[in-house]
Amino acid sequence: xxxxxxxxxxxEASLKAQKLGLIRGTSGNISVRCEDSGLIAISPTSIxxxxxxxxxxxxxxxxxxxxxxTTKPSSECPMHTAVMRNRKDVNAVVHTHSKFSTILSIIGQxxxxxxxxxxxxxxxxxPIVPFEIPGSAALAEAVVKGLGExxxxxxxxNHGMLAVGSTIxxxxxxxxxxxxxxxxxxYCRLAGKVKGIDPQVLAEMIAILKSGRAL
Ligand code: 13P
Numbered sequence: 001x002x003x004x005x006x007x008x009x010x011x012e013a014s015l016k017a018q019k020l021g022l023i024r025g026t027s028g029n030i031s032v033r034c035e036d037s038g039l040i041a042i043s044p045t046s047i048x049x050x051x052x053x054x055x056x057x058x059x060x061x062x063x064x065x066x067x068x069x070t071t072k073p074s075s076e077c078p079m080h081t082a083v084m085r086n087r088k089d090v091n092a093v094v095h096t097h098s099k100f101s102t103i104l105s106i107i108g109q110x111x112x113x114x115x116x117x118x119x120x121x122x123x124x125x126x127p128i129v130p131f132e133i134p135g136s137a138a139l140a141e142a143v144v145k146g147l148g149e150x151x152x153x154x155x156x157x158n159h160g161m162l163a164v165g166s167t168i169x170x171x172x173x174x175x176x177x178x179x180x181x182x183x184x185x186x187y188c189r190l191a192g193k194v195k196g197i198d199p200q201v202l203a204e205m206i207a208i209l210k211s212g213r214a215l
Contacts, residue, residue, distance in 0.1 A: 002068050006032040006041040007054040009092075009168045014049040016172065017096060022179060023049075028096040028160070029074035032168050033084055035091060038062060042080055044071035075135040082140035083147065083164060090164040092171035100182035101161035104128070109189065111155060111181055112196050118181045119202075120209050121174040122152040122163075126181075131157040153178045 001007075009032045017023045017030070026049070031042040041057050043049075058069030064081045066073060074080070080093045104111055111126040113119065129146035132139035143162055146154035152174050153163040161178055165171030188194045197205075205215055 001054060003034055003037075003039060003041060003059055004054050006034050006039075007057040007059070010041045010043055010057050011049070011052045011054065013092075013094065013168050013172050014043055014052065017094065017175070018049050020176065022096045022098045022175060024097070028094075029076045029080070030095070030168070031074075031077075031080040031084070031093045033091040039067060040081065040084060042073045042077055044069075045074050047071065076139075078135065078137055079140040079143050079162070082137075082144050083162075086144045087147065087149075087164065089166055092165050092168040093162065094164075094168075094171045094175045095156075095160060095162045096175060096179075097160035098175070098179045098182075100186050101155050101179055102159065103186055104182045105155040105157045105159065105161070107189075109185065111153075111178065111185060112194060113202060114188070114194065114196055115177075115181045115184055116205075116215055117177040119205055119215065121170070121177050122181075123206055123209075124151055126153040126155055126161070126178060127151070128155045128157055131159065134159065155182075 010030050013030050026046050029043045031040050033040045039059050056071050058071050058073045059067050062085050064077045083093050105128050110128050127146050129142040132142050155161050163171050163174040
């Protein structure tokens with residue numbers, strides 16, 4: 001079977017996201033690109049994650065054309081492929097409807113850099129991209145614009161979040177930390193205070209991370 005490894009990575013990540021409560025039912029979608037061929041394994045639309053086998057994970061090209069598989073790719077395939085077309089450094093995309101990221105997107109609170117784990121994975125605040133119909137080219141365009149050349153994640157208004165990474169592990173870790181940061185931000189807002197980290201200290205910590213030391 002072709003590209004078994006990336007197809008298995010899609011299933012493994014989907015089940016992990018489900019176990020962590022980041023996705024429920026058949027919501028959310030995950031894609032992984034094979035660096036050599038450029039082909040992308042993406043979760044199929046509307047199939048329960050626990051029923052997935054590598055054969056049921058379709059392979060698409062960068063324009064979303066199915067090149068192998070019998071199932072229909074996720075309805076958000078245009079968004080995944082648009083991100084990968086625009087970002088050569090991205091080999092994995094994770095989209096979830098996770099609770100606290102969605103809350104922040106609805107109350108219009110972009111995710112500030114207030115927690116340490118976010119530093120290593122989303123070293124710019126995660127912006128909110130305006131609502132567009134799920135699966136539309138307009139949503140794909142808005143997400144690409146929100147991520148820009150360097151962004152790791154965006155909140156999607158009244159919808160959820162999307163995180164990217166050079167590997168599926170990085171994209172998944174980013175997803176987890178974004179959701180954790182969103183939860184902390186939400187409770188801080190409820191408590192009446194959201195205090196960011198001093199920008200100078202922030203710059204120092206980013207330099208430490210770039211030097212290879214963990215924080
Ligand atoms: P798919 O099952 O087509 O991936 O759609 C789920 C979803 O979350 C759309 O945003």
